[in-house]
Amino acid sequence: MDSNIDTGFTGQLQAGTTLSNRYLIQEAIGIGGMGAVYRARDLHFPNVIKLVAVKEMINQARDPLARETILRNFEREANLLATLSHPAIPRIYDYFTHKERSYLILEFISGKDLETILKETTGFLPEGKVVGWAVDLCDVLQYLHAHQPEAIIFRDMKPSNVMINQHDHVVLVDFGIAKTFQTGERGTIIGTEGYSPPEQYRGEATAQADIYALGATLHHLLTRRDPRFEPPFSFNERPVRQINPQVSPELESVLVTALQYDPSERFQTAEGMKAALLDVSRKTGLSQPTSPYTTKVAVPQASITPLWTFSCADEIRGTATYVRDVIYFGSYDHHLYALNASSGKLLWKYATDGGIVSKPAVFGDYVYSGSEDYRLHVVSTRTGSVTWTYFTNGPVRSSPYIAHGHVFIGSDDASLHAVNLANGRGIWKMDSGALIRSTPLVNQDDIYFGNEAGELFCLDFHGRIKWRFKAKRAITSSPVVSDSFVFISSLDAMLYALEAKSGWVIWRFHLDKGSISTPCLADGLIFTGSVDGNIYCVDIHSAKEAWRFSTEHQVTGSPVIYKDALYCGSVDGFIYCLEYRTGQLRWKFPTGNPITATPTIHDDVIYIGSTDHSFYALPAT
């Protein structure tokens, strides 16, 4: 086989290569640090197709001693496999070495490894399925640990070393470790970081080390959080149920035990862990594979009673504004309302000729509100009588933003309008080329807003474009600025962080679906809703998801942080109160219909309207 090994550019064996005149390489099915694994056909069985796995190790060490050690470890794996017989361990047929390449010929497992399964799926794996695999894994560990004359410690349990075959049973692959711990002068990396137990760093390998690594593997499977991207030994800082509330408390507790820092506090045997897992499936009844959504978390139903409610003639879609004990909001019944915030009594209402879906702004003694009647209305806060109106050429669904003596507002006429605050005279308008539903934001000398063509503009005070950014779909939500970041969510299912000066994208966070919810910020975290029904919490510096909370329907309104809680409405009709650091539900309050508005909170009172035609004042607790 000297000359006919065709390794191509990458050093990999090419399809069609024959090893030992017997194994016809079909394709590479896995690539590792020291070589590849191939699917090959055994030509000694010409009349049937017998597949084998060919595991190749290329010994590139230059130091003769290192070469020798690597080769010895390879032979050890071959010899080890030859002594083992268990359905979850692949059989070995042959091994041989040629020059710097060594080969193991193994039983071919038709299936996928767990790392691939994680990659190819979204959403959490069903608990019953994971418990089933875990029981299988305990069983094979039990077999290895009971091996005579010496226990075999697998030492490298991780998703990529566990295959799931076509019968949905596990097969352990890669017995090639025998990783001896070496301290280099500095920085020798050991084992598979992330799954390894703390004592592996001390060179200890015991049955409890395999139990820890199994716990780590199961934690990864249930949470989809890759431990290789987290600090070592941090599993119990990421409780399984905090990330995946569908997991039963019983299973979480098994993982907590398996993942104890101190080996003596873990399950002492694989048998013990297996018994605990079987207990879990008996208690939860989840021994059979089930759909991920069959378990429902018990939620505290609201013992929340409204302080007052107020009814209008049509849906309330927009957000309220609180100023000096008065609540202002618009309704689809064409009216702008002013209510006493303490009592909910009507102070006045002002009629426009169209529905009001935006949030009014108050400046001095005037309230400013757009309406679908194409106008921006300015009304006295005291009497509710009109002071002036300003016409645009389309329905106004954007909310006004007041800064530097001007009111800025977008319109379905595609323009952003800058209007003199005092007299309603238009100063300039800037045609963005598409409907503007996004509310403008003014930060220092910059004006930011989005449009339905997916563009985010940064204008100067003369209405000239400083920069623009294009998302793939509409930007209906409004920008938020903090620390020279501009944050914006889009219907293209992204939450973006842009550099405020240049508009360059610093990071993008993938939502499951689009968003028209304006994000809010607290403590270096950003929160946003999405039409996928989730409320997301993301770290603004690292773009890492801190948590997500699922509601039963789209979240189109925006979350609000007040004290230590997040408040947010959902189209499922509920107002949610979550711990903002963890995303844990505190309570939820049902209204009769979808909520699209954002809560307004002042002095421990939440003010929010619903499409059930009612406006609510709820205690923020």
Added chain:
Amino acid sequence: MPGFFQRLFRKRRTSPQTNLAETSTDQPTQPHSKPLAETAAEQTPAEQTLAEQTAGERSPDQTLLKPPQLIVGIGHSAGKQRDHNEDSLFTLTSTLFSDEIRLPFGLYIVADGMGGHQHGEIASGIAVRAMAGLVINEVFSPLISLPPTDPTESLQEIMRRGIQAAHLAILKQTPGGGTTLTGVLILGDQMTIAHVGDSRAYTIHPDGRIQVLTRDHSLVKRLVELGQITSAEAAVHPQRNVLYRALGQGEPIDAEIVTVPSPKSGYVLLCSDGLWGVVAEQEVFDLVTSAPSPAQACQSLVAAANAAGGPDNITAILIRLPD
């Protein structure tokens, strides 16, 4: 990192009760109440500017520089106890002023090859080239292209790909090699930091605060965080040099990436542990703020590390940020 914080506190405090065990747990922020800052707060802005111009310890480098620009210095030394330098570094500083755009752009990378492995300097060199090449292609080229284009990915995604490119290049070109890598991309008012290993990035604010932006991927540091060993034990731990994450080692790899606002009128310091493990933070601060230029500050930093024994390779990149 013997003496790092010990020296810090020795300078600051007169009472000697602070020992290494209590003080060497890194906090992300170490606020220093500089006497200068305290007195300056009582002055009017005009007086303050005047004071800054006249005070002997305020250097010419710290007066307002217009237009905004990045000023960079580097230091690189094998140290006193190694015969060759396994650290690699890269700097690219540029400015684009045209039309409405006024953009400082800078890319700075430090990589510390691992001596326990063969060819540490090869791995660090490969890593720096791979990362710099990718980021220049994906960020810098679009910036200066005609007409200007936007990168197709976010800066964090590009930095992450840069780290991956470096990792794969080592796996391919020098299997078994390993290196740390800390890279900082400055664009506009933001900087994006990507790192693997224990080379550090600091911000040094004019008000005396020093902040570590990176978290060392060090085993003993993690054990200290978990309360399994004390800082005193960590300082003499046999595995105190063991990293749990490094480029070229383990598969897959993920960098820690954060973006933070650049410290106005402040500095960013990138360095290998040959500097931060040897020279106290307060001394670093003093050397940086008293030097006439970042270049001279880096010479002083390297000299200080060598004066302290120079046990390891020393690399420093110091960037003075716009006001």
